[in-house]
Amino acid sequence: MQTKTVTTPFGRRPMSLALVKSQLDTKGCPARHPICKWRVFRDICEARETLRLHDRTLAVLDALLSFYPEPELSCERNLVVFPSNAQLSLRAHGIAGTTLRRHLAALVEAGIVHRQDSPNGKRYAHRDETGSIEKAFGFSLEPLIAHAAEFARMAQQVADERRLFRLTKESLTICRRDVRKLISMAVEEGADGDWEAIEGQYIALVARLGRSPARHEMAIVLGELEMLREEIVNRLEIQSKIRKTDGSDGQSGRHIQNSNPESVNELEPGPEPEPEVIPQTTPKRMAEPLATFPLRMVLRACPQFADYGPGGLISNWREMIAAAVLVRSMLGVSPSAYQEACEIMGAENAATVIACILERTTSINSAGGYLRYLSRRATRGEFSLGPMLMALIRARPYRADERPEPGRTPCATR
Structure with missing residues (x-):
């Protein structure tokens, strides 16, 4: 068992008040029951961010503990390990000497271990006639x-914070x-309701979340999203009750209106065939599919759209469609309007129309209304993408420095 005194480091390594305090705190600690060294090590690994320890610093601590022969740390035994830097480097997976010394200093500064330096700075031990260690110089694991209880408390706090983070993230995703x-x-x-404004509130709240938000940031946004969800549910509940009341009052009248006239029209053919009329209850579909133009031509006509692709480039239709979803939200186009355009025109053509709207955004007052207008025209077979694309291309022809590189789909540099 080592004499509990304050020791100073060898050579030019400085002494600090923090090191003195750390040694005094350890000195004042009463003897305790043996503690599993690997349990303490796991607690330190769990609390490494709180202790500001690098993962390679933990690898060095793992190597130091491997030189302590017993599985449990006890104040009744020698707690100083004295491996050479070469031995430590081997057990720390071949870590370089300068890196090893830096991480050893980090362990001492964090109060995980203490230095017990010899007069010449070497690490060794004195043994008695029986081979037992009388005094050793190296690193004390005392x-x-x-601080085993403190490390365990830190590890529990980290585990609790991780659990709360996971629960908050799950609640945020569901909301x-x-x-x-x-x-x-x-x-x-x-x-009824200004749903575009409500969607704008939703987008603004989600935009406040960065790529890696902290738990308290997610909790704040979650609280506001829950309030928004409650407001939406209340509006829909009120409208549901109103519709139910109106339906109960006028159910018989509507039944009479919808009975005989339609049956007469269906059973009695007219003198000439009537033009086909799409019922209101049937989803709008085109009689003939809208032609899809080459992606290269679309990007030439709409060069701004490439900025919203991954890395500012769009190389295939999948990236084009993904960028259209982002631009749709930015332009204020409602999800239903865009979904309707996809059903009528196809996903590729709907993305192309969004790109054209972005290119002409300064001359279009309502992007959502304009998209619905084009969808209705496409349903009647009165809309084609060709003239729209050609008009944009004529307004902006290729320049010499915009020629695409061989073998690469151009993204129309601006």
């Missing part, structure tokens, strides 16, 4: 016993899904 689908349903069902 702080692991003194985002609820709000998104409720807005889409309300627009598609024609519910």
Whole structure:
């Protein structure tokens, strides 16, 4: 068992008040029951961010613990390990000497281990006649016993924070899904309300979340999204009650109106065939599919659209369609309007129309209304993408420096 005194480092390594305090705190710690060294090590690994320890620093600590022969740390035994840097490097997976010394200093600074330096700075031990260690110089593992409870508490706090983070993230994902689908349903069902403004609130809230938000940031956004979801549900509940009341009052009258006239028209043919009329209850479909133009031509006509692809490039239709979803939200086009365009024109052509609208955004007052107008024209067979694309290409022909490289789909540099 080592004498508990404050020791100073060898050579030019400085002494600090923090090191003195760390050694005094360990000195004042009463003897405890033996503690599993690997349990303490796992707690330190769990709390490494709190302790500001690098993963390679933990590898060095793992190597140090491997030189302690017993599985449990006890104040009744020698707690100083004295491996050479070469031995430590081998057990730390071949870490370089300068890197090893840096991580050893980090362990000492964090109060994980203490230095017990010899007069010449070497690490060795004195043994008695029986071979037992009388005094050793190296690194003392006594702080692991003194602060074992503190390390365990830090590890538990980290585990609790991770669990809360996971629960908050799950709740946020569910709430985002609820709000998104409720807005889409309300627009598609024609519910009363300024749903574009509500969608704008939703987009603004989601935009506040960065790529890696902290838990408290997610919690704040989650609270506001839950309030928005409650407001949407209340509006839909009120409208549902109103519609139910109106349906009960006028059910018989509507039944009489919908009975005889339609049956007469269906059973009695007219003198001439009537033009085909698409019923209101049937989804709008085109008689003939809309022609799809080459992606290269679309990107030449709409060069701004490439900025919204991955890395500012669009090389295939999948990236084109993914960029259209982003631009649709930016232009304020409702999900129902874009979904209707996809059903009528096809996903590729709907993405092309979004790209054209982006190119002409300064001359279009309502992108969503314009997209619905084009969808209705396409349903009647009165719309083609060709003239729109050619008009944009004529307004902006190729320049010499915009010629595409051989073998590469151009993304129309601006």
